[in-house]
Amino acid sequence: MPQIVELKCPGCGARVQISQKECEYCHAPVIVSSMSDIFDMSAANVGKYQKSYESDLQENPYSAELNNSLAFCYLKLGFYDKALEKFDAAIEQDLNNPETYLYAAVCVLAGRKPFLTPRPEIDRIEKYINAALTIEEKGLYRYFQAYIKYDYFKRKYFKTSPTWEECLAQAKADGFSPVDVSQLFYVLKQEIPTCM
Numbered sequence: 001m002p003q004i005v006e007l008k009c010p011g012c013g014a015r016v017q018i019s020q021k022e023c024e025y026c027h028a029p030v031i032v033s034s035m036s037d038i039f040d041m042s043a044a045n046v047g048k049y050q051k052s053y054e055s056d057l058q059e060n061p062y063s064a065e066l067n068n069s070l071a072f073c074y075l076k077l078g079f080y081d082k083a084l085e086k087f088d089a090a091i092e093q094d095l096n097n098p099e100t101y102l103y104a105a106v107c108v109l110a111g112r113k114p115f116l117t118p119r120p121e122i123d124r125i126e127k128y129i130n131a132a133l134t135i136e137e138k139g140l141y142r143y144f145q146a147y148i149k150y151d152y153f154k155r156k157y158f159k160t161s162p163t164w165e166e167c168l169a170q171a172k173a174d175g176f177s178p179v180d181v182s183q184l185f186y187v188l189k190q191e192i193p194t195c196m
Contacts, residue, residue, distance in 0.1 A: 010052035018065060032069040034099050038076050039183050046076050064093035068100055075103060075187060080110040101132035102141055111189040114152035122152050139176030142167050144184060150193060168196060
């Protein structure tokens with residue numbers, strides 16, 4: 001598989017290197033690698049990025065970076081099934097990106113509360129979260145794990161180990177940003193539980 005080196009900036013259309021974090025002309029992100037890269041963008045601007053990545057992926061369908069970037073665009077626009085498909089494609093090409101696993105898990109929920117999600121989907125979410133945590137112990141990943149364990153396991157009176165309280169305590173010990181949590185719950189389309 002050839003590695004792509006050049007593409008068009010999704011923001012302004014200038015030729016850029018895939019290794020660039022931001023375009024030297026419009027200062028927009030070239031590759032979206034986290035939700036915070038596009039969180040404040042308007043839907044119209046995210047749609048522009050989406051079209052750019054879709055076009056670039058026609059020439060480079062096996063690019064983990066482009067699949068991941070397009071997945072974040074779909075997720076921001078609320079297209080959970082399409083986002084999950086692209087996150088899975090990115091995982092096939094790069095097994096070591098924990099953000100991809102986290103947001104793939106978010107896509108499985110598709111805007112629903114964990115309590116209302118079927119058990120096989122909860123099991124899939126847990127696999128994604130565990131994969132992310134295997135790659136990197138990060139407070140936000142533990143926080144999301146605590147949310148799943150609270151809203152699904154505790155509310156249904158199922159025993160689980162670690163418990164949601166243990167996951168939350170570990171998340172606090174690892175540290176997380178309140179901004180990251182609010183962005184996560186914005187994408188989840190849920191309120192942050194008062195106990196968390």
